[in-house]
Amino acid sequence: MKNIEDYKHQLETLREEFRERIIALDKDLHHTEEPVEKDFSEQATQLENSDVLNALDDEARSAIIQIDNALFRISNDSFGICEACGKPINEDRLQAIPYASLCIKCAEAG
Numbered sequence: 001m002k003n004i005e006d007y008k009h010q011l012e013t014l015r016e017e018f019r020e021r022i023i024a025l026d027k028d029l030h031h032t033e034e035p036v037e038k039d040f041s042e043q044a045t046q047l048e049n050s051d052v053l054n055a056l057d058d059e060a061r062s063a064i065i066q067i068d069n070a071l072f073r074i075s076n077d078s079f080g081i082c083e084a085c086g087k088p089i090n091e092d093r094l095q096a097i098p099y100a101s102l103c104i105k106c107a108e109a110g
């Protein structure tokens with residue numbers, strides 16, 4: 001298995017990336033200094049864009065929660081163990097998603 005310290009480092013790096021993404025998205029979402037567009041089609045486009053930005057923002061926030069959870073599991077020696085069935089999570093899966101809390105079987109079932 002890959003060194004736990006490597007996963008920890010990877011998780012901390014990812015956490016920082018998502019945090020920066022949220023800060024950037026929040027700036028885009030709350031650019032209040034700009035006047036509100038009067039034109040309807042422009043307004044619709046702006047609305048669509050903010051939906052996309054909101055979705056990305058939600059995604060980044062939930063990833064951070066999962067990363068914190070994974071860091072907690074590293075600290076109490078349960079990292080890499082599926083939260084549903086208690087079996088080890090496949091290492092390929094952990095390398096792709098270091099904050100995965102479920103094995104591939106449980107993730108697909110859930």
Ligand SMILES: [Zn+2]
Binds near residue numbers: 085086102105107
């Ligand atoms: Zn499982």
